[in-house]
Amino acid sequence: MTDIKTIGFIGAGGVNSRFARLSANAGFKVLISNSRGPESLRDIVSELGPRAKAVSIEQVNAADILVYSVPFGNLDKIPVKPFAGKTIIDTTNYYALRDGNISALDNRELTSSEYVQRHFKDSRVVKALHNMDLFHIDNGADRKKEQDKPWAVPMTGDNDDAKKQVTEFIKAIGFEAVDCGSLKESWKIEANTPVYLWPYVGKIPDGLDKEEAMYWYKQDKSATVTRQDLLRLVEQATQDIPVGGHVENAPKPWMDWILYWMNGSQ
Numbered sequence: 001m002t003d004i005k006t007i008g009f010i011g012a013g014g015v016n017s018r019f020a021r022l023s024a025n026a027g028f029k030v031l032i033s034n035s036r037g038p039e040s041l042r043d044i045v046s047e048l049g050p051r052a053k054a055v056s057i058e059q060v061n062a063a064d065i066l067v068y069s070v071p072f073g074n075l076d077k078i079p080v081k082p083f084a085g086k087t088i089i090d091t092t093n094y095y096a097l098r099d100g101n102i103s104a105l106d107n108r109e110l111t112s113s114e115y116v117q118r119h120f121k122d123s124r125v126v127k128a129l130h131n132m133d134l135f136h137i138d139n140g141a142d143r144k145k146e147q148d149k150p151w152a153v154p155m156t157g158d159n160d161d162a163k164k165q166v167t168e169f170i171k172a173i174g175f176e177a178v179d180c181g182s183l184k185e186s187w188k189i190e191a192n193t194p195v196y197l198w199p200y201v202g203k204i205p206d207g208l209d210k211e212e213a214m215y216w217y218k219q220d221k222s223a224t225v226t227r228q229d230l231l232r233l234v235e236q237a238t239q240d241i242p243v244g245g246h247v248e249n250a251p252k253p254w255m256d257w258i259l260y261w262m263n264g265s266q
Contacts, residue, residue, distance in 0.1 A: 020032055066089065067129070068091060111183060111190065130189075152227045156186040
């Protein structure tokens with residue numbers, strides 16, 4: 001790596017905790033924050049090891065790159081000024097069922113990442129690392145041990161230097177970033193488009209019951225997503241579908257896992 005030594009995380013849910021672990025394993029220092037304060041992150045930091053430190057949201061700006069993963073309903077609670085000039089990787093996805101309807105997104109006045117960029121007006125937002133579920137984040141990064149080429153993941157942004165930074169970081173944690181244009185064009189890679197979730201899932205075997213399918217899904221490393229595959233899928237995106245993620249379009253075993261966690265199971 002060149003000048004990227006510390007990765008900061010705004011939000012400490014499932015997505016960011018996975019990327020924080022991959023970052024620490026890749027040799028980066030990790031600063032992790034959430035809305036509840038550093039004390040609530042003690043277990044995560046212990047799991048991540050000596051490279052990780054829990055900080056306040058304001059203090060996470062000491063990192064070289066920030067990874068943002070906070071539901072849209074809480075975006076206006078995140079401070080803006082501390083992150084001026086920073087590169088922010090937007091891993092979020094708009095789900096109206098969870099986030100409430102946002103007219104600027106529903107009417108396609110803005111893409112979801114333009115909406116995030118409007119909030120972080122003095123930062124450099126790059127949309128990336130948003131289109132895999134928790135298991136396939138882990139399994140996809142592991143694939144570099146099994147075959148030559150890492151999974152390709154889409155990236156959009158308006159600042160070339162920021163995209164170069166993000167490309168370098170993504171390579172370090174085990175994936176290949178593919179530039180898919182500007183934030184205005186990021187509708188092509190949002191939730192509910194051809195590049196979201198499904199390309200990274202192998203063919204679910206026939207004849208599995210619910211529990212068997214969930215177990216298979218957790219272990220799945222059978223898909224292959226090349227740069228060419230990804231670009232082809234991006235070009236298949238259209239705007240004649242509802243904006244944002246929809247539960248009925250997601251892989252069923254993944255939805256079963258979410259319900260399992262929501263019911264309090266570990």
